[in-house]
Amino acid sequence: MIMKLVLLWVLGLWSVSGIDLSRSESFLSYLDEEVTMSPGSTTTLIVPLTLIQGAASKGAVCLDGTLPGYHLHRGFGSGANSWVIHLEGGGWCNTIRSCVFRKTTRRGSSKFMEKSINFTGILSNKAEENPDFYNWNRVRVRYCDGASFAGEGQNEANKLYFRGQRIWLAAMEELMAKGMQNANQAILSGCSAGGLASILHCDEFKNLFPETTKVKCLSDAGLFLDATNVAGGHTLRDMYEGVVTLQGVQKNLPSTCTSQKDPTSCFFPQNLVSNVKTPMFLLNAAYDAWQVDQSLIPSLADPHGLWRACKTDRSHCNSSQIQFFQVREKRYLVRE
Template structure:
C-alpha cells in the first residue's frame, strides 16, 4: 500500500512524465525569396524550416537541427521522392512536434530549452549538399541542397542568428551527415566571438563492406555525388588529400579536417547501417538475416560475430578522434537504434539510455558547456540494460 502511494505521488510530481507534457507544435516557415537564390526542393517547391523563438537567458543562443530521411541516387528514386514529403514542401506537415533536444521544457531539455530552436526541413535528397539540375525538356529535378542550406541561413540571420552568442548545428541520420558537411561553413556565418559547435546524431555512416564483401554504400554514394553535383561541396581539404575525393562524403575521412568542435552521437549497432550498409537486401537475397534484423536476440552466433565486427570497425574509425581531439565529444552506445536526440524517451527520461550512468542529454550538455570531458563508449551488446532498441518493421 505504501509502495503504491509512493508511486502515485511520484507520478503526480514527476518532471519526467512525458505523456502528460503538452506537445509543442511549431509552424512551418517557407523561405519566400529562395527562388531568387536558386534554392528549390526536388520538385521545385520552396524550402522551409520551423523556428521556435528562444527566451530569457537563451534568447541569443541558436540550435539548428537538420531533418533526416535518407537519399536518392538515381533519377527514378529522385522522381519518386519528389512526389513525397522527402522531396517537396507541398506534402510536408505544416507543423512539427519539437521534443528531445528541441523541447522547450526545462525539465526535459535543461541545457537548450530556451534557445532559438530550428528544424531545417529536408527536401533535396543529398544531405543539403547538392548543386545540379536535371531537365530533359519535359521533366525537371532540382538538386539544390547546398543552395537550400544557404537560403535558410540567409533567412535566419536577420532574425537574430547573425548576433548569436552560442550556437549548435545538429542533425539526425542524413541530417547528421549534413552536420559534418556544413559544420565549418556554419561557423563562417556567425560572430567570431560566438561559441559554435556541431553535433551529429546517427550520421557517422561507415565506409564498410556488406556481408557479400561488396562496397555497396560506397557505390551508392558515388552515384549520389555524381547525380546531384555534391563533390564540389565536400570539405576541400579532404578532397584534395584523398585519391578518391568522393570518399569525403563518409564522415570517417572528413572528420580530421573539421576545425569546429564536434560531438558524435551514434549507436555502435546503428539500425539503418545494420539494415542498409552491413546487410542490404541485395546481399541477403534468401532472407537469412530477416529474423536477426527484427530481433537481435534471434541472431545466431555467426551473425552476432559479424555485428561485433561492425562495432569494432566503427570504434577503429573513431579512434583518432577519441584519442587526439581535445574539443570533441562522443557518446557511442550499444542500442539497436537510429537517431536518439529528437525523441524524449532516448534524450532525457527516467529510463533513457545511459553510458557510465550518463544520459545522452547530460553527455552533450556537459560537452557543449565544457563542464567535463565527455567521450563515452558503451560495452558491447548485450551488456547494456538501459537500451531502447528501436527497430523498424520491414
C-alpha cells in the first residue's frame, strides 16, 4: 500500500471568528458547509440532485426514510472514462435526540437537500481550478445517515433508519450502471465525516472494479483525534461510542480492526489506515478548528472560559496552551 500524509502546518486554520462551532445537538461540521449551499454564482457549475429511485426497495434510505441522492456531472474528452466520487461530510448523530433533530435537516432527509449545488474544488469543471479532474465524471454523494455511510439498523419508535452502509451500496450500484463500471481510473474522496467514510470504504470501492482499473482514495480532514480534552474527558470517543452503538456501525467495521480492538476504536481512522490495501492519500490540518472546538476544548470542558480567547485567536494562547496542542499533534502524527 502506498500512503502519503500531507499536514498543513497553519495555526491560523483554527483561528476562526464569526462561525458558531457549538452545534452539539447534531455535531454538524462546518468543514463541508460552503460547497453545499444554494448556488449563488452563475459562473460556477450548478449540478442537479438525482434521487436513487431503486434505493427504497433495498432499505437504503436516509434517517427519515426518504430516498438518498447524488449529483453527477459527466466527464468528457480524455476524462470520459475516469471518475471522482466525493462522499459528503457533515458530522454524526450519536443519540436518539440528535438523530431526530438531524432528520429535519439536509443531513438526514432528502426533503431538505438543495435541488442543485455548486461544483467547486475537486468537482470543478474549470481546468484552471481543477487541472487534474476537471473533465472526469464527477459525483457528490449526499450524506443523510449520520454515521459516515456505515450504519445498519433502525429505531421504530422514533422512525429512524440507520442505513448508511446500504446507501453506500445503492449509490455505487447506480453509478456503476451509469458507466462507472467502464472506468479506467477512479478516485474515492471525502471531507470530514465523508473523509472518514472514504477510509472505511476504500477497499470496498477498489473491489468494485477489475484489476486493470487504477483506483485510489483521498481522505480530506478525515482523521479524528482519540484525545483527552482539557478537562481530562474523552469527548469525541464518547460521541463515537454513541454513533457506533446506536447505528449498528460495528456490523460494518473491518474485521482486521475489530478482531483486535473495541468497535469504537475501530471508528477512529488512525486504527484503520494501516490495513487499507488500496493506495490512499491523507490530507489533514495540524490544527483543525472543528477538532479543537469539539474534541479538545468543548464548552463543557471549559466552564470558566479559560480557553475562550485561545480558541478564538491562536495569538492569545499562552505557552502551556500551545504545548497542549503540540503534544497532541505529535502523538497523532502519522508518517509516510
